[in-house]
Amino acid sequence: MSPFATLLARDIRLAARSGGSAALALSFFALVATLVPLGVGADLHLLARVAGGILWVAAVLAALLSLDRLFQGDFEDGSLDVIALSPLPLELTALAKIMAHWLSTGLPLTLLSPLLALLFNLPASATLILFVSLLVGTPAVSAVGAIGAALTLSLKRGGLILPLIILPLLAPAVIFGAGAVSLALDQLAPQNALGMLAAFAFAAVLLSPFAAAASVRLNLGG
Amino acid sequence: MISSLTAENLVCVRGEKRVFEGLSFRVTAGQALAVEGANGAGKTSLLRMIAGFLAPAAGRLIVHGAEGESDDAEERGKSIGWLGHQDGLKPQLTVIEQLQFYAHLYGKAADLTLLEQVGLARQSDLPCRYLSAGQRRRLALARLLAGARPLWLLDEPFAALDTAGQALVGQLMARHCGAGGMIVAATHDPLGLANESLKL
Numbered sequence: 001m002s003p004f005a006t007l008l009a010r011d012i013r014l015a016a017r018s019g020g021s022a023a024l025a026l027s028f029f030a031l032v033a034t035l036v037p038l039g040v041g042a043d044l045h046l047l048a049r050v051a052g053g054i055l056w057v058a059a060v061l062a063a064l065l066s067l068d069r070l071f072q073g074d075f076e077d078g079s080l081d082v083i084a085l086s087p088l089p090l091e092l093t094a095l096a097k098i099m100a101h102w103l104s105t106g107l108p109l110t111l112l113s114p115l116l117a118l119l120f121n122l123p124a125s126a127t128l129i130l131f132v133s134l135l136v137g138t139p140a141v142s143a144v145g146a147i148g149a150a151l152t153l154s155l156k157r158g159g160l161i162l163p164l165i166i167l168p169l170l171a172p173a174v175i176f177g178a179g180a181v182s183l184a185l186d187q188l189a190p191q192n193a194l195g196m197l198a199a200f201a202f203a204a205v206l207l208s209p210f211a212a213a214a215s216v217r218l219n220l221g222g
Numbered sequence: 223m224i225s226s227l228t229a230e231n232l233v234c235v236r237g238e239k240r241v242f243e244g245l246s247f248r249v250t251a252g253q254a255l256a257v258e259g260a261n262g263a264g265k266t267s268l269l270r271m272i273a274g275f276l277a278p279a280a281g282r283l284i285v286h287g288a289e290g291e292s293d294d295a296e297e298r299g300k301s302i303g304w305l306g307h308q309d310g311l312k313p314q315l316t317v318i319e320q321l322q323f324y325a326h327l328y329g330k331a332a333d334l335t336l337l338e339q340v341g342l343a344r345q346s347d348l349p350c351r352y353l354s355a356g357q358r359r360r361l362a363l364a365r366l367l368a369g370a371r372p373l374w375l376l377d378e379p380f381a382a383l384d385t386a387g388q389a390l391v392g393q394l395m396a397r398h399c400g401a402g403g404m405i406v407a408a409t410h411d412p413l414g415l416a417n418e419s420l421k422l
Contacts, residue, residue: 006326010315017314078308082365085273085299086327220275 003088004096011100014073021066022104028065029109032058033116044121051120052130052181056174059109059134060141060167066105067145067166068152068159070097071216075153084220090213094150098142098209106138122185129184133177133197140173140201143208150215172200224287224301224372226250227272227404232281234267241267245281247420251372254395254405259422265408266307268422269375272406274299285373303371305379309362313351317342317361320350325368336364340390355382363394374398376407 001009015021036054037047074080083093113134117127148166152158180193232245241264249255257265270276272283274295284291285298292298311320317337325332337343340360350358359382366374379395380388388411395405 001326003327003329006323010312010323013319014312014314073312076308077312078306078310079312081273081275081304081306081308082310082324082369083327084275085302085304085371087300087329088327217275221270221277 003086004092007083007088007093007096008100011097012104015066015100015104021069022108025062025065025105026108026112029058029062029112030116032061033119037119047120048122048126048185049182051117051122052126052133052178052185053174055113055116055120055130056133056137056178056181059106059113059138060170060174061163062109063101063105063138063141064145064163064166067101067142067149068162070101070146070149071153071212072149072158075219080216080220084216090216091209094146094209094212094216095205098139098146098205098212101145102139102142106134106142110134110138122181125187126181126184129190129194130181133180133190133194136194137173137177137197137201140197140204141170143201143204144169144173146212147208147215150212150219153216153219173197176200223402224251224285224404226286227298227373227406228282228284228286229272230282230284232268232271232283233279234264234271234276235279236267240279242422243280245420245422247418249373249404249406249418251402251404252399253418254399254407256419257406257408257422258410258419259408263422265422266377269306269377269406269408272298272373273302273304273375298373301371301373303366303369303374305362305366305374305376307377307381309358310365311350311353311358311361314349316347316349317353318346320361321364321368324365328369328371330368330370333368336367339367339394340364341386356384356387359383360387360390363391367394372403374403374405374407376405376409378409379407380409380411 033055040047084090114127114131117130144166148162151165152162176193176197180190183190183193226248228248230246233243234241257268259265267276271278282293284293322332337346340363342360379391399405
């Protein structure tokens, strides 16, 4: 197994054994999606109209819950020092961690979304677009989040600052993701919004490992 | 395989504080250098500098090898085996999984006899959260051996170890130096085999 696959497999294994992060994210996502219809009321038309925005914001916030631990666990227990001296460049280390985070959090959130869309009376066509938009867009959440996680690595309460850093950067994902669902709801073509979302996610996944690695290097200096 | 590490007039500055300056030394194949000093003297900072985590404010670190000399920190890092204050172990992983992870990460096959060498063969399937501090240190030593790097940087290698564990560290270090490896160890305890010592 290559060093990249080794690190990816370990992080997925850790996420599965810790139990907390993915389950917490899914529970948070489900709770928000359940509470909003209770708060908004039984106006089915209104619920369908706000579904895209609410579910996208809930998915981003849910993914945030585990993002602060992306590098911090390894930093605190000394693993990051040993990983940094391995043949795997820090950029690929960051990419492996982004992938592991998406597979353990973003993907489960995406898979759960059609079920939660039922609570918002979202039509099947719009539910499909919601699913596709989350599938395409949640990697951007993990990727942009990795930059914030690396920047706040040595801060004692970095988890509190992390959302302030990355939420503004994730605005394009929410705008295009929720926008695509709205377009589908109005029976308009969502391809352009999905295309923009895919381009944003692609750029985020491509560039963020470099930014995250640079920040990790700074923090390793102590 | 590197044949020596040379430090020339290293200066370390942390924040506003000048931790040490004008530090020069040389370690050659088969040698161990004990770095001694009071708390806060910069022992760990020196090790992190050699590892490339921390850039010197002035001075150079040069590694000599078959391909000539290099002061590139990234190149130097490829020769370094690291044993820091923290053991770098995950409580959720078993002893064997931990060893396999680091061996594969360093591009090596996992040699399970290493667990016998450090006295952890019976604990191989035990999650690391059940290990004592000394056993965790032993596993970290197995991880160091699995990496098979020529230059070992050890930060307090005897910490948390009992007498037998300390003897084991001594044996492993002697074997590593005997095979042409190099060691730089920050320690409050005598290394025993150190050819040189550096007082910070």
